[in-house]
Amino acid sequence: MPGHIVSSYDNDLEDLRRSISEMGGVAEKMMAEATDALVRRDTALAEAVILADKRLDTLQREIEERSVLLIAKRQPMAIDLRETISAIRVSGDLERIGDLAKNVAKRVVAISDQAPAQKIVQGVEHMSDLVQEQLKDVLDAFSSRDVKAAHDVWERDGAIDALYNSLFRELLTYMMEDPRNISFCTHLLFCAKNVERIGDHTTNIAETIHYLATGEALAGERPKNDASNYATVTPAA
Amino acid sequence: MPGHIVSSYDNDLEDLRRSISEMGGVAEKMMAEATDALVRRDTALAEAVILADKRLDTLQREIEERSVLLIAKRQPMAIDLRETISAIRVSGDLERIGDLAKNVAKRVVAISDQAPAQKIVQGVEHMSDLVQEQLKDVLDAFSSRDVKAAHDVWERDGAIDALYNSLFRELLTYMMEDPRNISFCTHLLFCAKNVERIGDHTTNIAETIHYLATGEALAGERPKNDASNYATVTPAA
Numbered sequence: 001m002p003g004h005i006v007s008s009y010d011n012d013l014e015d016l017r018r019s020i021s022e023m024g025g026v027a028e029k030m031m032a033e034a035t036d037a038l039v040r041r042d043t044a045l046a047e048a049v050i051l052a053d054k055r056l057d058t059l060q061r062e063i064e065e066r067s068v069l070l071i072a073k074r075q076p077m078a079i080d081l082r083e084t085i086s087a088i089r090v091s092g093d094l095e096r097i098g099d100l101a102k103n104v105a106k107r108v109v110a111i112s113d114q115a116p117a118q119k120i121v122q123g124v125e126h127m128s129d130l131v132q133e134q135l136k137d138v139l140d141a142f143s144s145r146d147v148k149a150a151h152d153v154w155e156r157d158g159a160i161d162a163l164y165n166s167l168f169r170e171l172l173t174y175m176m177e178d179p180r181n182i183s184f185c186t187h188l189l190f191c192a193k194n195v196e197r198i199g200d201h202t203t204n205i206a207e208t209i210h211y212l213a214t215g216e217a218l219a220g221e222r223p224k225n226d227a228s229n230y231a232t233v234t235p236a237a
Numbered sequence: 238m239p240g241h242i243v244s245s246y247d248n249d250l251e252d253l254r255r256s257i258s259e260m261g262g263v264a265e266k267m268m269a270e271a272t273d274a275l276v277r278r279d280t281a282l283a284e285a286v287i288l289a290d291k292r293l294d295t296l297q298r299e300i301e302e303r304s305v306l307l308i309a310k311r312q313p314m315a316i317d318l319r320e321t322i323s324a325i326r327v328s329g330d331l332e333r334i335g336d337l338a339k340n341v342a343k344r345v346v347a348i349s350d351q352a353p354a355q356k357i358v359q360g361v362e363h364m365s366d367l368v369q370e371q372l373k374d375v376l377d378a379f380s381s382r383d384v385k386a387a388h389d390v391w392e393r394d395g396a397i398d399a400l401y402n403s404l405f406r407e408l409l410t411y412m413m414e415d416p417r418n419i420s421f422c423t424h425l426l427f428c429a430k431n432v433e434r435i436g437d438h439t440t441n442i443a444e445t446i447h448y449l450a451t452g453e454a455l456a457g458e459r460p461k462n463d464a465s466n467y468a469t470v471t472p473a474a
Contacts, residue, residue: 061454068322071308085305092329172423176416183409189423190430217298 009074016063016070016087017143023059023094024139026052030101031135031198035128037108038191039121046112049105056098063091079215086212090142093201093208097135100194100201107187114184120174123167124188128195130160134202141209150209157203164196246311253300253307253324254380260296260331261376263289267338268372268435272365274345275428276358283349286342293335300328316452323449327379330438330445334372337431337438344424351421357411360404361425365432367397371439378446387446394440401433 030049037045067084070076076084134153141149171185171192211217267286274283304321307313313321371390378386408422408429448454 064322068308068318071305072312072314072318075309075312077309081305081309085301088325172420175412175419175423179413179416182412182419186409186412186423186426189426193427 009070009076009080012066012070012074013080013083016066016084019059019063019066020087020090020094021139021143023056023063023091024135024142026056026059027094027097027101028132028135028139030056030098030105031128031132034101034104034108035125035132037105039125041108041112043109043112046105046108050102053098053102056095060091060095064088082212082215086208089208090205093204097198097201100198103194104191107191111184111187117174120171120181120185120188123170124192124195127160127163127167127192130163131195131199131202134160134199138202138205138209142205145209145213147210147213150206154203154206154210157199160196160199164192167192246307246313246317249303249307249311250317250320253303253321256296256300256303257324257327257331258376258380260293260300260328261372261379263293263296264331264334264338265369265372265376267293267335267342268365268369271338271341271345272362272369274342276355276362278345278349280346280349283342283345287339290335290339293332297328297332301325319449319452323445326445327442330441334435334438337435340431341428344428348421348424354411357408357418357422357425360407361429361432364397364400364404364429367400368432368436368439371397371436375439375442375446379442382446382450384447384450387443391440391443391447394436397433397436401429404429 030052033045033052034049036042037049067088071081071084074080134156137149138153140146141153168189171189174181175185207217267289270282270289271286273279274286304324308318308321311317371393374386375390377383378390405426408426411418412422444454
């Protein structure tokens with residue numbers, strides 16, 4: 001009964017999509033809560049984020065295994081093969097996003113006893129808000145297979161890198177102004193870097209959506225604007 | 238002719254192994270050269286590392302595509318399926334190792350005009366030497382399917398995390414001693430973090446070798462000793 005086989009295959013794919021959607025929800029929540037925990041210096045919330053990461057790891061492993069079994073059992077071709085490959089890739093990116101959010105949460109615990117100027121934290125919060133929007137948009141684009149929306153996310157990653165770059169310089173300046181800021185600002189630097197890397201993973205997902213729809217890799221250079229690898233700041237004389 | 242099919246499948250697997258071996262060689266070379274470039278402040282060598290990363294990206298994409306096609310065409314089961322899944326995983330880790338080495342190389346360019354105490358750089362160099370040994374050992378273990386050697390690598394990751402943790406505190410102390418060290422030491426902090434993450438990817442590869450040989454995930458908690466997420470340093474009064 002070929003009809004039965006096709007329908008069961010569709011069910012398998014539908015299950016994969018549901019699991020990815022669940023992963024996306026967990027990753028979004030982790031990122032929002034890690035940022036809240038940072039802004040409010042809420043260690044209990046940070047601990048909750050750290051725990052939530054386990055669910056994401058489990059889901060990712062399951063999706064990977066189910067996708068591979070699906071490929072082995074059904075020998076899908078063309079679009080159906082791309083569906084399963086995309087599931088593996090997107091779940092990998094979401095798992096990494098969870099790791100990065102967890103790392104921000106761990107740093108909230110580290111700096112919980114310090115009371116830095118709220119203005120410094122707001123830069124990271126603002127950047128995180130933008131990346132959360134990117135994550136939401138790319139997950140919507142994945143659900144609706146909306147290639148244009150995915151391209152929009154891809155294009156906007158350059159702005160986030162530019163923001164990270166200016167935040168990097170700002171944090172270095174704070175450290176130079178007062179050595180008591182160094183420990184705190186170092187953790188904020190890593191938080192900002194983690195958020196920037198979450199942005200990179202949303203860009204990866206956007207590229208996967210393009211591949212899923214067209215069968216081709218997204219052409220052209222990524223709109224990278226992260227010059228912070230090259231940035232230095234000199235203390236005032 | 239089933240004999241012919243099996244033999245052609247073996248050839249495909251052999252090709253995959255060869256490509257992974259090539260990736261491993263490129264990743265090792267990038268890491269060694271990025272570290273040399275950092276120690277000698279050699280920007281030309283750093284630029285060469287940055288360029289080399291493209292080859293790794295290409296190889297990874299090829300291995301992923303060929304593995305998936307192999308699964309779809311041959312419907313391998315058990316050990317043969319694990320071979321192809323392992324190829325996808327290991328090539329993913331090696332691609333990330335290349336990215337991290339490339340990031341170290343970019344920071345060499347950033348700090349090329351600064352002349353910090355060589356002693357500070359040596360801490361990162363020492364850590365990188367240990368991780369390069371881990372990488373070499375895990376690649377050898379993968380080639381020879383040596384589960385015991387893979388376990389040894391896995392166990393040793395805790396020592397690298399502990400080293401990173403002490404380096405993190407040391408770099409923060411340097412920054413507090415003299416604001417002119419801040420810019421440089423921040424880049425070194427990120428370099429050290431990248432090297433520590435390369436260590437994590439060698440641990441991933443060790444876990445894949447275990448899975449390949451046994452079909453099971455490696456049980457037990459990873460020997461993580463990285464407490465730097467939680468570390469703070471207070472300036473001397």
